Amino acid sequence: MMAKSTINFIVNGSKCECDLPSGTPLLYYLRNDLELNGPKFGCGLGQCGACTILVNGVATRSCITLVEDVSDAEVITLDGLGSREDPHPLQSAFIDQQAAQCGYCMNGMIMTAVGFLAKNSTPTEGEIKEAVSANLCRCGTHQRIIAAIKQGAKGMANES
Amino acid sequence: MKADLNHDALRRFILKAAGAAALTMHFSFLPQELMASGLKSSRSLKGNSNLENWIQIDERGLVTIFTGKVEFGQGIGTALVQIAADELDVAIEKINLIVPDTDISPDEGYTVGSQSVQLSGMAMRQVSAEVRRILLERAASIFQVPIDKLSVADGVISDGSQKITYGQLISIKGDVVGNYKQVTVAKKAADRKISGRSMGRLDIPCKVFAEGAYLHDMRLPGMLHARVVRPVSQGGRLIAVDITSVIKMPGVKKIIQDGSFLAVVAEREEQAIAAAENLSETAVWSELQDLPDQDSLKFFIMSHPETEREILVDMGQEEISTDTKTYEACYFRPYQAHAPVGPSIGVAHWDNGRLKVWSHTQGPYPLKREISSFLSLPEEKIRVIHKGGSGCYGHNPADDAALEAAIIACNMPGIPIRLQWMRQEEFKWEPYGSAMVMDVRASMNKDGSIENWNYNVHGFPHSSRPSGKGGSLLATRYVSGNRKVTPPRRIPSKTGGLDRNARPYYDFKRQKITKNFIEKSPLRTSALRSLGAYANVFAVESFMDELAHQTGQDPVRFRLRHLKDERAKAVIKKVAEMAEWQEEREASEHMAFGRGIAFSRYKNIGGYLAVCVALNVDSRNGQITVSDIYAAVDCGEIINPDGALNQIEGGLLQALSWTLYEEVNFEIHKIISEDWVTYPILTHDRVPKLHVHLVDMPDAPPLGAGEVAQGPLPAAVANALYQATGKRFRELPIIEQK
Known part of the structure; x- marks a missing residue:
């Protein structure tokens, strides 16, 4: 449980050598050691989705993922998804649709959508709702979030 | 409505007057009678009556504006920038808003009651108009022309042949300072170019690009992580705790015990969590059976x-x-929870004889006074700085977490302390x-x-x-x-x-x-x-519906006949039109359809909202599906229409979640709602289509938009269910009693 060995993986394109004891939730490594702001602590229980990241392209809850679970994997967080200069289509869409109030859940909405749209690039509205229904939003921004994911899907299709 | 975006508007400038580092900005809404005259001053100007408390312009013509109202995603920061830009005739990009900081910002008390545009916004408008007039007077005296011959475009004053900038006037004649004299009339609605038009919220890009918008993202050099250990019962006292094993745990720096207040500080966050869990296991608390039978x-x-x-x-x-x-x-x-997605947090640092506290509080100044009194520390030794958190929705545990962080920081001088509440704490220890x-x-x-x-x-x-x-x-x-x-x-x-x-x-x-x-x-x-x-509007509007049905009257016409205020009648008529209101009950083989209407004027002096909920009930399993929510809203002057829409949509959905699902559950000795399984809320797959109409009232005083939807929504749901099922739902939440 507490065995120490270096765990190697890639985060946002950079190699990481993580020396934390196995059993450490990945979220704390990403936030506190790599100083990434995207993944958020929401519940620590995998219930709300605020901490979502991509592990080998799959939307994953980093609060219940341990550092050793991502050994040799490629991790992408919102921080590495795009930038002001070169935004990901979903980031542009969330701004265009003003799909945030407090915005705390937005990381999870965007990252879950990236993972989902990779599997289904032309989703129906119902499929989008289903895909993010386990990501909680408390401000009631749901309608805008769905509109943003729709717009992002189109944007991603145009890019590819 | 497509928003007009200003991605780069949130630049940081060096703060001339404050001397302090300009804080990453974030941004809050104004008493209604004030604006009608244009001269009556905003309540926020009392005690903050110097122009420089609100607006400072530097020699480059860059404008720094100050507010005591906090941004929590409701868009006040953007609205304030819009108001200042409009009244000063300066481009949005040249305006920097400083987040509330008790060392430099005006004391505007709490950001509550849907009043920030009415208070801070109208103060900003009045001060901006006065600053602009002073600058015009300066230019008029330099140009030797009457003031009414001058025009301003993006901070450049012209008499048609000569030009001078705000920045130049500042460098020649000094800063614009002194008492707000209440002599300048702000622009007429028709002359405003920025207020009243939708603009992308200035705080959103920073959040979309994970640039550290939240207090949760704050990392100070040498910062340690703290956790508080709580009793089982709300009133539980700490009888005994064995710290010997916990103090030896990896990374643990200190265990603080003061009476029944028990906290642990560790180098790393996960170490603090592990230590707190361990402490929780060894701590013995008294258990009280003092809660009623739910x-x-x-x-x-x-x-x-x-x-x-x-x-x-x-x-x-x-x-x-x-x-x-x-x-x-x-x-x-029932009791209901704020339940933000991100649990509360406080950061505090006892640094060189002064306590700095960062908080997502709704009231930085009141929090400063509370901490001062609690710690018996003079107010001047405390500085509270606002930084955004998750949600807000009223008085959540932000202030509790801030004080707890401050207590811990005072026990560990020189070391910045980050206290993050856990999910279970947020649910069980918040003020419901x-x-x-x-x-x-x-x-x-x-x-x-x-x-x-x-x-x-x-x-x-x-x-x-x-x-x-x-x-x-x-x-x-x-x-x-x-x-x-x-x-x-x-x-x-x-x-x-x-x-x-x-x-x-x-x-x-x-x-x-x-x-x-x-x-x-x-x-x-x-x-x-x-x-x-x-709850009051739930009762009033449900009962109005009951009375209408009992006496065979149409609920829309029944409301209209008892109202005098034309603005109230207008939103009800509008929503009836939007929803194609009809009284008849519709049904198909398994589905019963219903529509319900409700209205209120928030606080009886704020914004007007009428709502119609359309839903269906599946007779096979009783499942309620809300398909559409229609709302017509009159909240007076609106600064940022898309921002107001976002607030109203959010209010409707949050109230829908309260109404259908939410209830804090407890046993006689403890609270048992502690996570999203034991306190479920609305999810995407259950979200109806929203149709919101804003009544355009540019000349009317702003009335606030943040809370207008909460009152009428539950009754509209219950009234629609009555139409669908013939059954009255008088207790919330509704899902629990189907």
Whole structure:
């Protein structure tokens, strides 16, 4: 449980050598050691989705993922998804649709959508709702979030 | 409505006057009568009456604006920038907003009650107009022309041939300082170019690109992580704790025990969590069985021996004509939680004889006074700086976490302390929205009008915000020294707490409104978005529907006949048109359809909202599907229409979640709602289509938009369910009692 060995993986394109004891939730490594702001602590229980990241392209809850679970994997967080200069289509869409109030859940909405749209690039509205229904939003921004994911899907299709 | 975006507007400038590092900006909404004259000054200007408290312009012409209202995603920061840009005639990009900081910002108390545009916004408009006039006077004297010959475009003043910039005027004649003299009339609505038009919120890009918008993202050099260990029962005392094994755990730096306040500080966050869990296992607490039986909460509230009865309105109740028919009903709302997605957090640093506290509080100055009093530390030794958190929705544990972080930081001088509450703490230790019971009786005349209305509201306090006396926050109850818990604030009935919107906005011949206030709530309570309005309007608007149906009247026409205010009638008529209102019940093989309508004017002095909910009920399994929500809103002048829409949409959906699903569950010795499984909320797959219409009132005073939706929504749902099923739903949440 507490065995120490270096765990190697890639985060946002950079190699990481993580020396934390196995059993450490990945979220704390990403936030506190790599100083990434995207993944958020929401519940620590995998219930709300605020901490979502991509592990080998799959939307994953980093609060219940341990550092050793991502050994040799490629991790992408919102921080590495795009930038002001070169935004990901979903980031542009969330701004265009003003799909945030407090915005705390937005990381999870965007990252879950990236993972989902990779599997289904032309989703129906119902499929989008289903895909993010386990990501909680408390401000009631749901309608805008769905509109943003729709717009992002189109944007991603145009890019590819 | 497509927003007009300004991604780069949030630049940081060096703060000339403050000398302090310009804080990453974040951004809050103005009393209605003020604007009508254009000269009556905003309440926020009292005590903050110097122009430089609000606006500073530097020699480059860059404008720094200050506010005491905090941004929590409601868009006040963007609205303030829009107002200043418009009134000063300066481009948005040249304006930098400073987040509330008790060392440099105006003290505007709390960011509450949907009043930030009315207060801070109108102060900003008035000061901007005055600053602009002073600069024009300076230019007029340099150009030797009358002031009315001058025009301004993006901070450049021209008389048609000569030009001078605001920056140049500042460098020649110095800063614009001095008392706001209330001599300048702000622009007419028709002359505004930026206010009244949708603009992308300035705080959103920073959040989309993970640039560290939240207090949760703050990392100070040498910062340590703290966790608090809580008892099982709310009133539990710490009997014994064995710290010997915990202190040896990896990374643990300190265990702080002060009476029943128990906290651990560690180098790393996960180490603090592990240590807190371990401490929790070794700690022995007294257990209290002091909560009521949840199943009989309604009876507990209605028969509470310490009820203070206050008659708010009494208009000849006893002289009821005998030729009337009387109806009655009783409604209930449980304790409900703020439940932001991100649990509360406080960061504090005792640094060189001064305590710095970063908080997502709604009131940086009141929090400073509370901490000062609690720690017996002079106010000047404390600086509270706002940084955004998750959600808000009223008085959540932001202030509790800030004080706890401050207590820990004072125990560890020189070391910045980050105290993150865990999910379970957020649910179990927050100050809930009060459970309430509303009973109402009305007598109807033969002509179908209401002759007499007798309304009773029963419940607990709606504000236990920091009072400045040092006894309002959670830690008071646990630290040693038998500290006195400050009694909750009595909210004057003009706006009301428990009694907010207890008075119907209708014109009834006779009415009697009684507030039955119980000061000691078994579960700690405070302000939850809209306070008592949510439950009072639920009761009033449900009962109006009942009376209409009992007397065979159309619920829309029934409301209209009892209203005098044309603006109220206008939103009801509008929503009926939007929803293609019809009274008839529709049904298909398994589905029963229903529509319900409700209306309120928030606080009876704020914004107007009428809502119509369309839903269907599957007779095979009782599943309720809300398909559409229509709302027509008149909130006076709107600064950022898309921002107001976002707030109203959010209010509708949050109220839908409260109404269908939400209830804090407890046993006699502890609270059992502790996560998203035990306290479920609305999810994407259950979200209806929203149709919101904003009434355009550019010349009217702003009335606030943040809470207008909370009141009418639950009754519209219950009324729609009645139409669909023929059954009245008088207790919330509705899913629980299908």
